[in-house]
Amino acid sequence: MRPHRVGAAGLALALVWAGASCAVIPTGGPPVSYEEQVQGDPLRKPYVRVVATEPRSEWTPQQVVSGFLNAMASLDDPGWKIARKYLTAEAARGWRPQVGVTVYDKGQIVKVPLPPDDAMETEVTLKGAVTGSIDGEGKYRARSRPGGESNLQSFPLIKTPQGWRITEVLNVLLLTEADIRRSYRPVKLYYLDHLQKGLVVDEVRIPVDPAQDFAESMVRRLLDGPTGTLKDAVSNALPAGTELRRVFTEDDKIIVDLNEAAANAISSGARGGAVDAMAAQIGWTLNQLTERWEVEVRVNGEPFYPDGSALRVGFDR
Amino acid sequence: MQIVRGVRRRARRAAGRLRRVWRRSLQLRVVTSTLVISVAVVAVLGVTLMQQFTKTVVEGRTNAALTEAISDRASIVGQLNQPPGEVSKPSTTGLGDPAPSAGDSSLDRAAIAMANRAGEASRYTVIIKNEAIPGEYRATNEIDPRSITADLQQKVRDGRLNDTQSRTGELYYFGKAQPEPGIAIGVKVENGYEIYHFFPLTEEENLLWSVRQTLVGVGVGLVVLLAAIASLVTRQVVTPVRLARQAAERLAAGQLEERLKVRGEDDLARLATSFNEMAANLALKIHQLEELSQVQRQFVSDVSHELRTPLTTVRMAADLLYEARADFDAAASRSAELMQAQLERFESMLTDLLEISRYDAGAATLDVDSVDMRDVVLRAVADSEALGEKQGARFALRLPSEPCMAEVDSRRVERILRNLLFNAIEHGEGKEIVVTVGADRDAVAVAVRDHGVGLRAGEENLVFDRFWRADPSRARTIGGTGLGLAISREDATLHGGWLQAWGVPGEGTQFRLSLPRVAGAELKGSPLSLVPPEIEMRRTWRAHITPVLSPATGERVLDVTREGGSA
Missing domain, CATH: 1.10.287.130 (Signal transduction histidine kinase, dimerisation/phosphotransfer (DHp) domain)
Structure with a gap:
């Protein structure tokens, strides 16, 4: 038995050695041509986020307000849970920031001497110039005549055991131009004109949500329909009830996976016009992300048409 | 309860079978030990290889990541020290890469520069923060601040300025439920800013996983191969040994012409x-x-x-x-x-x-007849009475009331009994001789008991040897030939019965003859006990009262020279 076992161990060593020698990178060989592929993933553009920080008990009233302004700009938590921590419990309950956004520039917290140690309430004023607003639908309206610098908002604060807290705040998000540039990307949504012949642009601002790809945010916003200003003038070829399942890339294509309601487009409209219109809407909207990629629409992960053929919106490459 | 017992019994039986197979099969043992050893060797080898490989890969990636993080640090510090509003590059693209513009703070510009440097492939993500200034906290892409572990944060804070700390751990991302493995690198720079870089190790993990799959596959294959080789080689050895064993068994059974085939010269x-x-x-x-x-x-x-x-x-x-x-x-x-x-x-x-x-030549034959054993005993006793009287011995007969029929050769059985009685008279020292007859369903038995000097330990079988005597110097007093007990045993054996002796020095001797009732039947037990009942009773009683005094050894110590042994 012994010589046999020694032989077996030798065999094992030889196998391992052979395996190890295979792993060494070959240094010879002819040149191999490389077929250029589309670089990177257009759905994953880099971006910068503000991360909200919780208030600290030792902060001065000015620092609390400054932290609150930053927390409002953070899109990490959809319910502004951290921003609410800057408010008193009562104010936090009543705050409805989803109503809209007021955009200002040259923001500055008015410097006042620190309140005395035994002060229980104080007020901090934010100065700045309002430059525009974004309504609940994402429509950006620039202030036609930019106003001068003025007091934007006064924040009354009281002292609590946890530090200074804001007692009263407007139901609106106060964001700077820089915040808007960073977190609210302007997107053109494409809808059909009343003749169903051409596409009309509806420009909105879409917040960059780190929990989903921006392309998904775009398609979801497209599905929500046009904004109030265009509502009566344009129509949406995407059938009612359509929902987005996922947007992802596959073989240099952007795949838009919709739910089964999207297939209703085949039967509506004349000569499949609705399908073409729907594809054009999605294609042109996503075209803003990348000009070189093809877009394919699928239903529940399957090709769009029941016979198995795909619905593609091509762009010249 | 019964089911449990049944299951337990079955399990025990299966375990016993398994143990028997294990003990009987050399091949199984060799294959098993080869399997165990090779599994251990392959496991150790595989784990070592895998560790080495993992270390190399992760170290390589960490070094690359550190280089990148350190070069980033310089650029971030430069950006942070630049006063805001001095950027000339205008914002061009709407949805493309984020571009710095005049209104951005220096922190924003630094973060944007990092986001762009990491590129579209999102090779890594960055967090820049300053806990001393409210709102100075930026992250690129989807990195979740949970990825900064407490120990890394603590080390960065306690460390010196520009001292880079790295740690492999789990990275959390928004939009992904599961954390991914990665390297977190942290550093503290001037003005209380902390910079964290996060490099995912997903590709390295995939590589290591596929390597491990290959290693496991190769290992399993190797072990199976080794077991197969061991099995094959053992077979080559075990098969001739098995043949030799069978031949030896046949040889032992008396087939003296059994031979092995000789093949080769090994x-x-x-x-x-x-x-x-x-x-x-x-x-x-x-x-x-x-x-x-x-x-x-x-x-x-x-x-x-x-x-x-x-x-x-x-x-x-x-x-x-x-x-x-x-x-x-x-x-x-x-x-x-x-x-x-x-x-x-x-x-x-x-x-x-x-x-x-005649016995030795195998020429002895039985003349079987159905007789009552009591008659046979009575005839033998009557023949011996004259001699007994001469020696002063009395006979006591204990016969059952009903007939004890058995198929025997009455002439031979009578001879056996005559020999036993003769022997008892010769060694009984004139004391009482008890003859007992017993019967059960399958067998009959006759016991002849004397109260003479008895037998020493080990002599119970010697008495049946030819011409054996306990004391060679002693002459035969009443003229026994020295062959009587030997012939008697041959006779008993011829009947398929037993002739056995019991004796203790000082207690006397008892011979018991047991015969099957039907000629040719196998004898399984005797209706009478070999040890006389009164001795047995006394023995248990004594053992019960004084267990320290062992009766057997005591009797041996009391041993006196027994004169004579057989008829």
Whole structure:
């Protein structure tokens, strides 16, 4: 038995050695041509986020307000849970920031001497110039005549055991131009004109949500329909009830996976016009992300048409 | 409860079977040990290889990441120190890469520069924060601040300025439920800013996973291969050994012509050759011994026969002398009496010798008849009564009331009983001799008990040897031939029965004859106990009262020289 076992161990060593020698990178060989592929993933553009920080008990009233302004700009938590921590419990309950956004520039917290140690309430004023607003639908309206610098908002604060807290705040998000540039990307949504012949642009601002790809945010916003200003003038070829399942890339294509309601487009409209219109809407909207990629629409992960053929919106490459 | 017991019994039986197979199969043991050893070797080897590989890969990636993070740090510090509003590059693209613009803070610009440097492939993500200034907290892409572990944060804070700390751990991302493995690198720079870089190790993990799959596959294959090789090689060795074992078994069973096939010239072939030589020598020796014993038996038989004729003549002459002894003087008359007695003994000895040589030649046959054992016993006792009276011995008979029928050769059984009684009279020292008859469904038994000096330990079987005596110096008093018990045992064996002896010094002796009721049936037990019941009772009683005094050893210590042994 012994010589046999020694032989077996030798065999094992030889196998391992052979395996190890295979792993060494070959240094010879002819040149191999490389077929250029589309670089990177257009759905994953880099971006910068503000991360909200919780208030600290030792902060001065000015620092609390400054932290609150930053927390409002953070899109990490959809319910502004951290921003609410800057408010008193009562104010936090009543705050409805989803109503809209007021955009200002040259923001500055008015410097006042620190309140005395035994002060229980104080007020901090934010100065700045309002430059525009974004309504609940994402429509950006620039202030036609930019106003001068003025007091934007006064924040009354009281002292609590946890530090200074804001007692009263407007139901609106106060964001700077820089915040808007960073977190609210302007997107053109494409809808059909009343003749169903051409596409009309509806420009909105879409917040960059780190929990989903921006392309998904775009398609979801497209599905929500046009904004109030265009509502009566344009129509949406995407059938009612359509929902987005996922947007992802596959073989240099952007795949838009919709739910089964999207297939209703085949039967509506004349000569499949609705399908073409729907594809054009999605294609042109996503075209803003990348000009070189093809877009394919699928239903529940399957090709769009029941016979198995795909619905593609091509762009010249 | 019963089911549980049944299951347990079955499990025990299965375990027993398994153990038996394990103990009997050399091949199984060799294959198992090869399997265990090779599994251990392959496991150690695989784990070592895998660790080495993982270390190399992760180290390489960490070094690359550190280089990148350190070069980033310089650029971030430069951006942070630049006053805001000095960027000339205008914002161009709407949805493309984020571009710095005039209104951005220096922190924003630094973060944007990092986001762009990491590129579209999102090779890594960055968090820049300053806990001293409210709102100075930026992250790129989807990195979740949970990825900064407490220990890393603590180390960065406690560390010196520009001291880079790295840690492999789990990275959390928004939009992904599961954390991913990655490297987190943190550094503290001027003005209380902390910079964290996060490099995912997803690709490295995939690589290592596929390597591990390959290693596991190779390992399993190797182990199976080794087991197969061990099995094959063991088979080559075990098969001839198994053949040799079977041959040896047949040889032991008496098939002396059994031989092994010799193939080749290796160790196993030599083993077979030696085995065959041994078998041949053994057969030769046995044959020679058989011949020798045949010659001896024939000689004994012939001598006995040849002695008969002159003995008859001598006997007739002696008879004449014996009858005319009244006319001789006292000395001559005494001589004639002595001669007569010794001639009688010589004659019976010759008869016994002839009888025993008939057994040795295998010529003895049974003349079976259904008889009542009580009658046989009574006849034998009646024959011995005269002698018993002369020695002063009394007989006590314990016979059952109902008949004890058995298929036996009554002549031989009577001879056995006569021999036993004769022996009891000779060694019974004139004390009572008890004859007991017992019967059950399958067997009958006769026990003859004397109260003489008894037997020493180990003599229970010697008494049946031919011409055996306990004390060789002692003469036979009442003229036993020395062959009686030997013949009796042969007779009992011929019936398929037993003849056994029990004896303790000072307590006397008991012989028990057990015979099957039906001729040819196998005897399974005896209706009577070999040890007399009263001795058995006393023994248990004594053992019960004083367990320290072992009766057996005590009796051996009390041993006195027993004179004589067999008839």
